[in-house]
Amino acid sequence: MVTKSKLKMALVAEKGTDFKKLNQKKRQKAARKEKSTKSGGTAEKEWESMDEASDGEDGAPVNGEEADSGNEEEVDEPMEIDFARLDESDSDSSAGENDQDNSDNEDDEDIPVSDLEDLNDEEREDLIPHQRLSINNTVALTAALKRIALPIAKMSFSEHQTVTTAEPVTIADVSDDLNRELAFYAQALSAVKEARKQFKSEGVPFTRPTDYFAEMVKADEHMVKIKAKLVDEAASKKASTDARKQRDLKKFGKQVQVAKLQERQKETKQTMEKIKVLKRKRQGGDNEATNEAEMFDVELENETSGSKPSRKDRMGPNKRAKKDEKFGHGGKKRFSKSGDAQSSSDLRGFSSKKMKGVVKQRPGKARRAGGKR
Amino acid sequence: MASVYKSLSKTSGYKEEEVPANGVKKNKQRVLILSSRGITYRHRHLLNDLASLLPHSKKDAKLDTKSKLYQLNELAELYNCNNVFFFEARKGKDLYLWMSKAPNGPTVKMHMQNLHTMEELHFTGNCLKGSRPILSFDASFDSASHLRVLKELFLHIFGVPKGARRAKPFIDHIMAFTLADGKIWIRNYQISETEASKITNISSEPSDPPKVKGKSDKGKETEVSLVEIGPRFVLTPIVIQEGSFGGPIIYENKEFVSPNQVRSDVRLKKAGKYNARAESGIERLAKRGELGLRTSGGRTLPKDALDTGELFA
Known part of the structure; x- marks a missing residue:
């Protein structure tokens, strides 16, 4: 416990505080607190007030000095308040400008690990012990900074080329990639605009002329690789969209086919109807033919001429009439095929030669010669 | 004769540097870039990328030791460097970045995460090798003293001083340092300038040849857009030491959890x-x-007259 700064030690010596006594008192208090928590049912506020009361009791009889009791209060405040302050020390707000002050604060705030052993397990679980003491020596830091700092204010902008944003960049969620990168981009872009203004006012060349060639950070092969990658990516994207389209087509292919067939049928039906209408008109009046020719396309005319002629249009006698003539229609049918006097006297098909049997005609001289050969 | 001339001219040049015209100290930075043993190929590529972006740097061979880092001070002196940029790899996976002002500090140790090299990022941006970048800082760098130290170190190491030997004229890229979530995010963009809205130009003066157009362009601002170049990485500051690879610790990040x-x-x-x-x-x-549901061990149930075993025996 006797690890305090010189100044404080001197103060303590003057006051004549006994460290052992203090320590003992602390132990007592801790024990009492434990008891109170174990007895249960006591609310936080209750034992807080109890502590305060006990403070008054303790402070008065042991040492009459007011200053000491004040000091005590700081030590003996309920633990929770101490934790709150500990948390505060995480942020650098408590780091004082005065070195001496700083060390004093640390003595009060940071609880050594040895002290924590007195606590019971439940309490210890809640507490995150900071074994490492926070170090933030502001004085030394500013001294170091002063030692190395460049006199930016005196230098021209083209010497240092640094731009600091007017307001701190705030990023709500660091793991949100898009917004984070956007914030960085915005910061850089504003800096560029600011810097360009400065350069222009100082007359420093900013833009690289198009005919200035020099070695680049990324070599040409590297850039070719990047380009190839970009092309690859675009190609793969296109391929994937094509594949998706194909898949969709396959899904609806059947429906599409049926629809197409129906459409085709419908088309043919329509053309046929048109033709029919045309024909009817033509039959109705020849005087309108010239107008029709004008009205309808030449193709349609060709179509009509190309199609098969209908039965009524066919030339020649009717088949029925012929058949009637041949087989008879109405009248006597009996003996119609038997011979009569007229037919027996008809000698048109008679030939005596045929009666004698088949006689082969002798072939001519030239034929005979050809046959020999 | 030549050596005499050289020495003479050198001394005169040195004097000129001592007392510049406006009485302000000149910004002279040189960075020693190196790594420890045991870095992976990605760490090595990142180191190469950064070295190519920093024309005022000197790359050295890997350092053999991880414990005696103060040797880096001697190395830096050997190479006339006043900054050290050191990659320390642990266990072949964790990468720590040390940045130091060589002779007498301060030194910052940071943990590097989410690193991506230029090659694997496939960004289309590109810039001149050795052109001087604009450094863009988040305003929150000025909020705390340790952040201010960090900013100064970034400025010294990533800012290419004017008149660096291999630096090229014209400004065509920007490095952005942003503080978010207690970490420093670093991005590198190309500044691409496109002529502002040609359409309006054409519509306003359709009859005139490009001669007039060029004139108007000179007066007009070109539109600026950024294309990322890479690399990308995130730094978590861990410790700041007062000296260079030594001395008392003047800042320690309590929130840092080691990998x-x-x-x-x-x-x-x-x-x-x-x-x-x-x-x-x-x-x-x-x-x-x-x-009593187990066949062996445990409690055995008392025999009941209504047990199936009893009933159907």
């Missing part, structure tokens, strides 16, 4: 899962034993 801790936690969690499962298995067995 070893994270890994061990994950492992413990996994182990805990198994333990819980095993425990619950034993408990279940005990419970079944208690109910």
Whole structure:
């Protein structure tokens, strides 16, 4: 416990505080607190007030000095308040400008690990012990900074080329990639605009002329690789969209086919109807033919001429009439095929030669010669 | 003769540097870039990328030791460098970045995460090798003293001083340092300028030849857009030392959790899962034993007249 700064030690010596006594008192208090928590049912506020009361009791009889009791209060405040302050020390707000002050604060705030052993397990679980003491020596830091700092204010902008944003960049969620990168981009872009203004006012060349060639950070092969990658990516994207389209087509292919067939049928039906209408008109009046020719396309005319002629249009006698003539229609049918006097006297098909049997005609001289050969 | 001339001219040049015209100290920075042993190829590529972006740097061979880092001071002196940029690899996976002002500090140790090299990022941006970048800082760098120190170190190491030997004229890229979530995010963009809205130009003066157009362009601002070049990485500051690779620690980040801790936690969690499962298995067995449902061990149920064994014996 006797690890305090010189100044404080001197103060303590003057006051004549006994460290052992203090320590003992602390132990007592801790024990009492434990008891109170174990007895249960006591609310936080209750034992807080109890502590305060006990403070008054303790402070008065042991040492009459007011200053000491004040000091005590700081030590003996309920633990929770101490934790709150500990948390505060995480942020650098408590780091004082005065070195001496700083060390004093640390003595009060940071609880050594040895002290924590007195606590019971439940309490210890809640507490995150900071074994490492926070170090933030502001004085030394500013001294170091002063030692190395460049006199930016005196230098021209083209010497240092640094731009600091007017307001701190705030990023709500660091793991949100898009917004984070956007914030960085915005910061850089504003800096560029600011810097360009400065350069222009100082007359420093900013833009690289198009005919200035020099070695680049990324070599040409590297850039070719990047380009190839970009092309690859675009190609793969296109391929994937094509594949998706194909898949969709396959899904609806059947429906599409049926629809197409129906459409085709419908088309043919329509053309046929048109033709029919045309024909009817033509039959109705020849005087309108010239107008029709004008009205309808030449193709349609060709179509009509190309199609098969209908039965009524066919030339020649009717088949029925012929058949009637041949087989008879109405009248006597009996003996119609038997011979009569007229037919027996008809000698048109008679030939005596045929009666004698088949006689082969002798072939001519030239034929005979050809046959020999 | 030549050597005499050289020495003479050198001394005169030196004097000129001592007392510049406006009485302000000149910004002279040289950076020693190197790594420890045991870095992976990605770390090495990142180091190369950064070296190519910093024309005022000197790359050196890997440092053999990880414990005696003060040797870096001597190395820096050897190479006339006043900044050291050192990659320390641990366990072949964790990368720590040390940045130091060589002779007498301060030194910053940072943990590097989410690093991506230029090659693997496939960004279309490109810039001149050795052109001087604009450095863009988040305003929150001025909010605390340790951040101010960090900013100054970034300015010295990533800012290419005017008149650096291999530096090229014209400004065509920008490095952005942003503070978010207690970490420093670093991005590198190309500044691409496109002529502002040609359409309006054409519509306003359609008859005139390009001569007039060029004139108007000179007066007009070109539109600026950024294309990322890479690399990308995130830094978590851990410790600031007063000296260069030594001296008292003047800042320590309490929020930093070392990757070893994270890994061990994950492992413990996994182990805990198994333990819980095993425990619950034993408990279940005990419970079944208690109910007399186990064939061997545990409590045996008293024989009942209505047991199936008794009824259908």
